[in-house]
Amino acid sequence: MGLFDFVKDAGAQLFNTDAEAARNIKQHLEVKTSGIKNIDVKFDDGVATISGDCINQATRDSAVLMVGNIKGVKKVVADKLTVPAPAAKAPPELEEKIEYYTIAKGDTLSAVAKRYYGNASQYVRIFEANKDIIENPDKIFPGQKIRIPLD
Numbered sequence: 001m002g003l004f005d006f007v008k009d010a011g012a013q014l015f016n017t018d019a020e021a022a023r024n025i026k027q028h029l030e031v032k033t034s035g036i037k038n039i040d041v042k043f044d045d046g047v048a049t050i051s052g053d054c055i056n057q058a059t060r061d062s063a064v065l066m067v068g069n070i071k072g073v074k075k076v077v078a079d080k081l082t083v084p085a086p087a088a089k090a091p092p093e094l095e096e097k098i099e100y101y102t103i104a105k106g107d108t109l110s111a112v113a114k115r116y117y118g119n120a121s122q123y124v125r126i127f128e129a130n131k132d133i134i135e136n137p138d139k140i141f142p143g144q145k146i147r148i149p150l151d
Helices: 018-032 057-068 109-117 120-129
Strands: 003-005 036-044 047-054 075-082 098-102 145-149
Touching: 018 036, 018 047, 018 057, 036 057, 047 057, 057 075, 057 145, 098 109, 109 120, 109 145, 120 145
Parallel strands: 047 075
Antiparallel strands: 003 075, 036 047, 098 145
């Protein structure tokens, strides 16, 4: 899957004009990730197209979420954001189970943890899984997409 939808008016503002968007998004990825080589970003009318070579699927997923959670980005096209083919498929019990959640108005990480795990203090688990896109567990915003680890 290479196209992901996001809330265009939510997120951190990294650019004011489409002309500076691609450059600023690329710089953001270079600063926030170390697992992508040959990063390239194109931006047109709210659609960010990212390409590069990721060290693994988790890095790819993280890059898509980082870009999608930038104000002004409504879609992320990641068809050319590649991951090396695994030598052998991991056993099902070792595969990470993740669900994606879009933050709603009034949400807190504690409330989301209570909903998914039955325990509000498990918010740290959600925060740790999203450190690349959430800098402070008290600062999340409506429309932000995050990962919820399920295993």
